[in-house]
Amino acid sequence: MLAATAGTSDQEVVFSEDDIIVSKTDLKGKIIYANDTFCDVSGYSVDELIGKPHNIIRHPDMPRCIFKFMWDTLGCGEEIFAYVKNSCRDGRFYWVLAYVTPSLDINGKVCGYHSSRRSPNRRVLPKLEEIYAALRKTEQQASTPKEGMEQAGKQFEQMLADQKMTYNQFLFSLEQM
Numbered sequence: 457m458l459a460a461t462a463g464t465s466d467q468e469v470v471f472s473e474d475d476i477i478v479s480k481t482d483l484k485g486k487i488i489y490a491n492d493t494f495c496d497v498s499g500y501s502v503d504e505l506i507g508k509p510h511n512i513i514r515h516p517d518m519p520r521c522i523f524k525f526m527w528d529t530l531g532c533g534e535e536i537f538a539y540v541k542n543s544c545r546d547g548r549f550y551w552v553l554a555y556v557t558p559s560l561d562i563n564g565k566v567c568g569y570h571s572s573r574r575s576p577n578r579r580v581l582p583k584l585e586e587i588y589a590a591l592r593k594t595e596q597q598a599s600t601p602k603e604g605m606e607q608a609g610k611q612f613e614q615m616l617a618d619q620k621m622t623y624n625q626f627l628f629s630l631e632q633m
C-alpha cells in the first residue's frame with residue numbers, strides 16, 4: 457500500500473487512491489477513533505493516537521490560518537474540504553485531501569468531528585505548496601503567532617478575493633490545473 461521506505465523529513469509517504477484515512481474527535485479535537493489506514497500511514501499505533509490532540513500529526517509547513525479556517529467553518533456547523541500535510545511518527549510526511557464534518561447527537565447537537573481523507577490529486581500539490589509556504593512565511597514574520605495567523609488569514613482571503621473565488625471554488629480550481 458505505501459510507496460516510500462526509510463524515514464527522514466524530506467520523504468513522503470504516498471498511499472493508495474483506494475485508501476481512506478479516518479479519524480473522529482471530540483469537540484476539542486482529541487482523537488477518539490482512528491482506523492487501521494490512519495495507523496498504517498502515520499506510523500502510530502491506535503493506542504498512541506486515542507486520547508491525543510489531533511495536532512500530534514501536525515506538520516510545521518501547515519499554515520495556522522488554514523486550521524483556524526477549518527475550526528471556524530466547523531464552528532458554524534459546516535463541513536470543509538482541506539488539503540493537509542501531516543507528519544508521520546518517523547518524521548516522514550504525507551498529503552491528504554480531508555473532508556471534515558461535524559458529528560451530531562440524537563438531538564442534532566454537534567458532539568464531535570469526523571475526518572475522511574483521500575490521497576490528493578498530485579497535480580494540485582506544487583501550487584498548493586507554494587500558497588501554503590507564502591502563508592507560513594507571513595505567519596513566521598509576524599511578531600506573535602496570533603498576529604501571524606490573522607495576517608496570513610487576511611492574505612489568504614485577499615488571494616481568494618483577487619481571483620474572485622470562494623474557498624470551495626479555489627479548491628476546485630486547483631483540481632483543474
Ligand SMILES: Cc1cc2nc3c(=O)[nH]c(=O)nc-3n(C[C@H](O)[C@H](O)[C@H](O)COP(=O)(O)O)c2cc1C
Pocket residue numbers: 479480481484485509510511512513514515518520523540542556557569570571
Ligand atoms: C476531525 C478533525 C481532524 C483533524 N485532522 C487533522 C490532521 O489530519 N492534521 C492536523 O495537523 N490537524 C488536524 N486537525 C486539526 C487539529 O485539531 C489542530 O487544530 C491542528 O493540528 C493545529 O494545531 P495547533 O493549533 O496546535 O497548531 C483536525 C481536527 C479535527 C476536528
